[in-house]
Amino acid sequence: MAIKSGSEYFERVKKLKPNVYIGGRAVYRDTLELTTALNVTKLTFDVAFQPEYRDLVVTRSHLTGEEINRFNHVHRSPEDLLKKQEMIRVLAPRTGSCIQRCMSNDVLNALGIVTKEIDEAKGTDYHGHFLKYLEYYQREDLMAGGAQTDAKGDRSKRPHQQVDPDLYLHIVEKKRDGIIVRGAKLHNTSASYSDELLVIPTRALTAEDKDWAVALAIPADTDGVKLITRVTSTRSRMECKAPYNEVAGWADSFTIFDDVFVPWERVFLCGEWEFAGRLALLFANYHRHSYTGCKPGVTDIVMGACALLAEYHGVPNAPHIRDEIAELMVLAELLYAAGIAASIKANPTSSGIYEPAFIYSNAGRYLAGKNVYHEYDTLCAIAGGLPATLPAEADWLNPDTRAFLEKYIMRNPKISAEKQHRLFRFISDFSCSAVGGVCQYAGVHGGGSPVMELIGIRSQYDLESKKRLVKYLAGIED
Amino acid sequence: MAIKSGSEYFERVKKLKPNVYIGGRAVYRDTLELTTALNVTKLTFDVAFQPEYRDLVVTRSHLTGEEINRFNHVHRSPEDLLKKQEMIRVLAPRTGSCIQRCMSNDVLNALGIVTKEIDEAKGTDYHGHFLKYLEYYQREDLMAGGAQTDAKGDRSKRPHQQVDPDLYLHIVEKKRDGIIVRGAKLHNTSASYSDELLVIPTRALTAEDKDWAVALAIPADTDGVKLITRVTSTRSRMECKAPYNEVAGWADSFTIFDDVFVPWERVFLCGEWEFAGRLALLFANYHRHSYTGCKPGVTDIVMGACALLAEYHGVPNAPHIRDEIAELMVLAELLYAAGIAASIKANPTSSGIYEPAFIYSNAGRYLAGKNVYHEYDTLCAIAGGLPATLPAEADWLNPDTRAFLEKYIMRNPKISAEKQHRLFRFISDFSCSAVGGVCQYAGVHGGGSPVMELIGIRSQYDLESKKRLVKYLAGIED
Amino acid sequence: MAIKSGSEYFERVKKLKPNVYIGGRAVYRDTLELTTALNVTKLTFDVAFQPEYRDLVVTRSHLTGEEINRFNHVHRSPEDLLKKQEMIRVLAPRTGSCIQRCMSNDVLNALGIVTKEIDEAKGTDYHGHFLKYLEYYQREDLMAGGAQTDAKGDRSKRPHQQVDPDLYLHIVEKKRDGIIVRGAKLHNTSASYSDELLVIPTRALTAEDKDWAVALAIPADTDGVKLITRVTSTRSRMECKAPYNEVAGWADSFTIFDDVFVPWERVFLCGEWEFAGRLALLFANYHRHSYTGCKPGVTDIVMGACALLAEYHGVPNAPHIRDEIAELMVLAELLYAAGIAASIKANPTSSGIYEPAFIYSNAGRYLAGKNVYHEYDTLCAIAGGLPATLPAEADWLNPDTRAFLEKYIMRNPKISAEKQHRLFRFISDFSCSAVGGVCQYAGVHGGGSPVMELIGIRSQYDLESKKRLVKYLAGIED
């Protein structure tokens, strides 16, 4: 069967070679530090077996007709895109933030489209490579880390202008059976616990940059790959266990390609610089569309927490709190609406894959990115100072202090001290923690910063027709 | 044929009795002050005959199968709603602001749904009245003014608590052949040049307010109706004619119902107070959905003007201008996306009419309402001071001063003084004028103020599921 | 006596030659169109005779020791600056917007400083010219229009790069007894009803632009000067008279200098291009400091109106209204605080005149400029739609409609219809009118747009010390 369980996935990755570096050591994937991150990933497999999620998570491969996990699907219709968006909105909040596996789906869809377009223009056979790889990927129910962002060096220079050519990943040598690449991809969430790495360019390129035009797939422990990894995970709990503390976390890697060999059948772009921008932007488009699912899901958490806070404080109808919650509703649903519009107005491509309407997915991602800190601000304003000053769990468990903490944490007398404690400890872990700070960064930059969406929208928008409209109204003849 | 021309409409309304009061006098509809407003309305008829708009504007009646103007249609599918939204986005900006005729469409749809629902609950025959009225309305291709907002008096009191019962329109007497109503409806755009008035309640009511639960349709010159009217229209031009100055304008009425008789077949709600809120909110929902068409259209004008300004100033690529224009793109398209989502997720009702998904139409309208002044701010910031200090057209035409004005208005030397003059005069008329100020108010309050959307969203949103989500994550057991 | 009355001023200006062009005709200053503008100016004279304002408005000349109007004073201490700021805050709101006469004061102070600095650097005698002129100006209690903004042509080019050299005012010829200048100054508020024009450069210049470095004073009807003027004034009233409608208004001119001769004793800068930027920025600094007085005064009007609205609506304690009013308080007082800080931290110059601390006056002006539209938005949100739909005064006066309007305008039953009418008509005139639109532009651009304040602040701020601070914290050694 092409649908695997979380433990099947885990068994696979723990066999990979120990090329993950965490805290100064090279480790296997089953290292303790990756526990939380692995839990999230396992969840994306296991939901396929849970009846309440099955309709969202299980679909059929257009290649084999077999049932597959939707995270491995390429979208053949607007409905497919709507379903993906809905799946992410449902699943992401249950991990407290990021479901992580959408990224590989977004890269696969982008590769599916562009490999076909290159073949049409150049007579290459990248799409053949891709379809074969996709079939394998779907059949094995793999998990891949997307690797797009190069080191980029001096931000005012193009790849070929950098003092060090490796600051963007590039082709070092083309051989009979494959190519050798060197460089690094940064900020690679999930690379350190994925089966595979999917590598694509980070930007549009010029002819002089052609050696930097490269896309490929490799097993995550290929020789020459080193994953220098920062783990972000929630404080673990001693006794006051909560799902959030089991699943809110991930790890990001500096993925080093130290002269890595890739066989031709796993190469999807190799020098065709004209398509690098298209591929980079297509991935961004899909990934921003995925954001229209996950980010409203995170806003769901924030608004739910605000609503519980109001209740626990004893002021469920405080006007300014109600207004702030309603504004969160607006934010969440405008963003979700942007994803719906991007799905409904999606365009078919020559590969048969549907591409979300770029303007809408980008407008949605922009809205989200601009409001991340604002949402934390709202939560903080309503929570008051306690999440920042709540003593450690150990003090809650200490019999010398427990009674005092229980006594003085009390707000609404109808809610037990235990519940109040759990709510505030959750909010503390959510927002007064390294994971909170990293989530803020992820919310701004993941999938492309707001400034990138503005640039993208500007480049695709029909502004000329608006100028003509004003000329018409103003009586200006051309 | 059920599709009429602008001049057929005009011939009709100019025969109505002179119950319109403007500037201290009672006048006929062909009074000079209403010229601009009439031009807009005529346009909504005439576009049905223009090939480029026909597909958008002409549809078929589900009652008769005949071709009708889409402004008279009730929406039988999500696609119908998408088409209405698109029609408005295309047409509204060509009038510089408000297409006006959407309002009657929005009332008709709301009445279509609620009359059915009352009949189902109460065994009345309002829906029969409605369908007969609709068939007549579609066949004659009528134009109606929606009349919803009551005087409302003391904002902290309900209708039956007001010192003067007439502060909300109410039933004074029920007779064998009809009812008599008294009160006033305010802010009634287009009432003074419409064939008909469509009257619905402004808010949810309690049992004690049942005499205030009334909905009806009457000819606009029915005895006892007085339309005390404020005209808002753009400065007219002597020689530098421009379409904007022909069509940017409308008139709003205090519609007085001084004991007006309405025959039963034109009564759609009469005492069933439980449905007043539903009807009021349904109209609001449709009207806010219409806003997702017209307001992006107005943003189109603002962004087009900003883009032309940058070009005429000689700084087409100034970074901060480009960013501000891109943010207008985001605003326009998020709003439009909200309308698409409201259409796609629309729900069928027992009448067969589709109701837009409330959360999305309201979230969209909220976004629009919160950004009206911001858009004027953006335009102003990019325009510089000239729109506020440009001498009158008469000075432009005066040979003693013309050469100086031409000489010193010059910016980008590749653009003629004539064009620069026309652009700045348009922007001046658009934003340094009574019509500009009134448009700002209309953008905030028309179809419901942002504060009303927050209240609406809050009342319809599933917040409980979000609280459950947080309880799950935090390990709080109920 | 050196303190004149409003009527003495008016007698003077009505004798000036008819070089004012309004609505296609050349007119004298006593033309009906200028009535409102003249009323404001007269008020700045008459307050010197009113006991409650005397302490604010009357001071002593440091040249003669005589009592003078503070609008003609140069500031010799931080306290002088505080007094000027306070005077403006008190007087400006009583005109509904702009007190206008601060501008001449701001130019005089800037000229006083820079003429001294040029003399010190170049051995010229501009400061002598200036002091003689100032003594005359103070003795006669004159009113001057500041004329700074050039036509500017292509915004991407410097003066000497323009296709037409006249797009910035420049020196055409230097003669034995004076100079001849040509060009235009735009957006010159009050130029058309001032005794004098005070002309200064609009920007920093380079050596190649030296012919454009010129500052001077001339009588407003000097040969070759043409004032093409746009009048902005509030709707006049037939019977419902209100102070606002008498004094809210002004006029702006395109001031044409068609080869105008200026005698040397009235020239204050002539080719010393290195000082053009200093002079332009110093005026901006003083003028932005004046804004810290007038703009909080306008916010006072907006918040007062919002508070009355809440009371008249019957919801004086509506939470969201109270919050919005409190935010207006914050805005007004932060701005006023910026002016206080600019005064207290003011720096003496070699002329003995104190220059406001640039960062504070600019930060204040920036805050104001960014919030103009927001304040109108707040007012609109609280007012509801009535200001935009209130029938004309003629309909209020028409006995056929008066009773209906009185009846249906009623809100809080403790407030008479007459008062409610006056409040809403005022708000309508304030915000649904050409004067409202022009005030929005003036609030954004008058004295320098927000973008100019950012540029100014950036150029003067000690950012290096902040970089050193971060290097210290981060352990980065230089």
Next chain:
Amino acid sequence: MAIKSGSEYFERVKKLKPNVYIGGRAVYRDTLELTTALNVTKLTFDVAFQPEYRDLVVTRSHLTGEEINRFNHVHRSPEDLLKKQEMIRVLAPRTGSCIQRCMSNDVLNALGIVTKEIDEAKGTDYHGHFLKYLEYYQREDLMAGGAQTDAKGDRSKRPHQQVDPDLYLHIVEKKRDGIIVRGAKLHNTSASYSDELLVIPTRALTAEDKDWAVALAIPADTDGVKLITRVTSTRSRMECKAPYNEVAGWADSFTIFDDVFVPWERVFLCGEWEFAGRLALLFANYHRHSYTGCKPGVTDIVMGACALLAEYHGVPNAPHIRDEIAELMVLAELLYAAGIAASIKANPTSSGIYEPAFIYSNAGRYLAGKNVYHEYDTLCAIAGGLPATLPAEADWLNPDTRAFLEKYIMRNPKISAEKQHRLFRFISDFSCSAVGGVCQYAGVHGGGSPVMELIGIRSQYDLESKKRLVKYLAGIED
């Protein structure tokens, strides 16, 4: 000598009884967890001996004439307030955030004023107690933790309405030699490493709440006091040492008063409920005034970091970065200006102590509180994703990975990898850390949340005069 060193302070506090609970244990003050917090406090002593800070930090006691640390001073003039504000702006950023010791100063000033006012009204001798205590405090150069915020329980209820009377600290018994109090004070920064605790009420009280009206001073290890403490401190470094990691941190306590005895000479309020609100608000006023010093100092760090980032990225003049930095300048200086205005317009009280002008200190604090998250957003937007994904210091030190990290962290090639690493690690510690999250909360709630400032301003503002102004303009006669 009345000025002590940091080590003298440290010697004192480490002798206090171990009533501090951290991580489940009762500990002495020299516990490792408090190292960072102690470092900050020591710094406030040691700067008195550093010549560059002496003028700011050393002043003279008005009681003894002796030199004292300004943190122990009561302010006898506007200049004193200006000096305090400046001292804080200079010192706070050198700790990366909060200088902590201002709080005790703010409580002392508030107590100084109110004890006098109570004595005048009631004939008590609290001011005598206070002055004696102050002399002792100044002579010993003590450090106190302010303890104001009660547990507060149900936010919709007053103290006497709570189900548990201890939810606000209250008087349990009055004895001959003193009183016994019970309850808790929360969020008490620095209480766990202070010599003394200064206790004041948290809100205005009614007659029924009189047993909750209590203010006092006690040694921090008084019997019955338990300090359940959460430590917030920056990640420590192994080799890449940086001042930030030594001093950015503090600890907050739940301070439990489990029937604590206080001798009368240390009681400053006991039952005089009418003065509770005055005392609470006065402390808030002083503390918000202190914020006008520290928060611009923190903004200094953010803007310095943004400026360095732009330089290190190789885009020092990117327009949108320059604009964002300039907006930070505006924020910092408006806030600082608010403090200057509050100082200059300060009012003398009967005690001879000057009280900052409430409106300005509150408007400033409000601006700060509303922009905390926005500042982190700006920093994040400019930093890009690296602070969130930078591998741990151990990986930087690991020879297997060091060269790769050095190679791929490179941006501007003129800046060494070492410096780039230090900058990004600093930003990571500053904003992707628990300390960052807690700082966000402290920035919103410390010294009073924005919503509290709005309430405060509203209560003190002369809104009536603004209503009169509008009535005047609108022609409304009372």
